[in-house]
Amino acid sequence: MIRVTRLRKEYQSKENQEPVLALKDISFEIGTGEIFTLLGPSGCGKTTTLRSIAGLERPNGGQIQIGEQIVFDGSRNHYLPAEKRGLGMVFQSYAIWPHMTVGQNVAYPLENKKLPKKEIVERVRASLKKVGLEAYINRLAPNLSGGQQQRIALARALVAEPEVLLLDEPLSNLDAKLREQMRIEIKHIQQEFGLTTVYVTHDQEEALALSDQIALMKDGNIVELGKPFDLYDKPKNRFTASFIGYGNFIKSELVQLDEDMAVVQNSFGRFNATSRLQEKTREVDLFFRPHYVSLYRDKPDQELNVGEGVVTDLIFLGETIEVFIRSGEDIMRIRSHPSFIPHEGERLYFTLQPDKSFVFHCESEASSNNQSAEAEKIFA
DSSP, X not given: OEEEEEEEEEEEOSSSSSEEEEEEEEEEEEOTTOEEEEEOSTTSSHHHHHHHHHTSSOOSEEEEEETTEEEEEGGGXXXXXXXXXXXXXXXXXXXXXXXXXXXXXXXXXXXXXXXXXXXXXXXXXXHHHHTTOGGGTTSBGGGSOHHHHHHHHHHHHHHTOOSEEEEESTTTTSOHHHHHHHHHHHHHHHHHHTOEEEEEESOHHHHHHHOSEEEEEETTEEEEEEOHHXXXXXXXXXXXXXXXXXOEEEEEEEEEEETTEEEEEETTEEEEEEEOOSSOOSEEEEEEOGGGEEEESSOOSOSSSEEEEEEEEEEEOSSOEEEEEEETTEEEEEEEOTTSOOOTTOEEEEEEOGGGEEEEEOSXXXXXXXXXXXXXXXXX
C-alpha cells in the first residue's frame, strides 16, 4: 500500500522570485498489488511525484507512506533516503552500465549490499529468467537491442525483491511493436509477483492497457482519478475527455438543465446528454466518442438525440471506417463498421446515447464566466 497525502513540491525559479509549484497538495492511495499510473502531458508533475515516492526528490510538504512506514513527513521534517526505502525503479534511459555484462548490471544492487557471491549468482539468474534473458548473462549489455536492454533494467529492479516497483516512462524509447510486447511482459511480471507498481507515462494507450487506477495530472494537480474504463467511458472533466482517446466536441447551446441531465441544441440537432456542468451557462460543448454513434439513411422515429449532416470524407481503416459529417461549420467524426459504407455527399442521420454523451463547459472558462449573467436570464 502507498498513501500520498497533500504532497507539495516547489522549485525556485531563476527568472523571478516566485517559486514554481510542481505539485499542488496532491493526494492518492494505491492498493497492494495494484498498477497505479500517473498520466499526463510533459511538465504536469507525474515524474516529480514518482521521484518523491522513490526518495530522489524531497518535497516541501505533505506525507508519503509505503506499507506501514512513513518515508516522508513534511510537518515533522522526516525524510527517509532513497536507498533505505527498498524500492525497485526502472528509468526512462534504462541506466545500463555500458562496460558491464548483462549479469554484472543486474548484480550491481546486490553487490552494493555485500551479499554472498553464491546468493548473488542465484538471484541474478532467477531475475534474468523472469524477463527471458538468462541466456544473455555474459553478453555486454550495449550489444543487446533496446527491448532487451529495457528487460535488463527491469531484471535489475526485480533482483532486490522489492515490494514496490517504480517505472518512469520505461517504454518511450522503444518502437510501437516492442512497446506492445513489453506492456504485456510488464503486466505478467507484475501480476505473477504481486508487485505494487507506480507507472509514469504520457502515453494514454499504455495507461489504459496496464493500469488498475489512473491519476490524470495537469499543472501539478490530479484532474481526475479512477479506473481506466471510467476515465475513458465516463469522464467527469473536460481535460480527461480530451486527453484520453478521441472524441467530438460540438459547440452547442444549453436549452435545459435538470440535475445530471442536459438538453442542448447545435447545428446537427437537439440532444439529451449527461451534464458535467458546475453552473448554468449559455454556450457549452457536447462531447461523445466516435464509436458511440449509430448511423442511418432514414430518419429514426424519435424526437431527441437524432442529428443529421452531409458526409464530407471517408477513411477506410480495415476494421472500421471513419465517416466525417458536416452541418454548417461543424464537423464530427464517426467510426462505422465496414458493412455500412456511405458515400461522400450523402445525407445521413445519426443517434447518440444520452449516457455516452456529455455536456462540458466551453474550453475558455473566461468566456463561460462572461456568459453567466446571460444564462441566468434563460433559466429565470
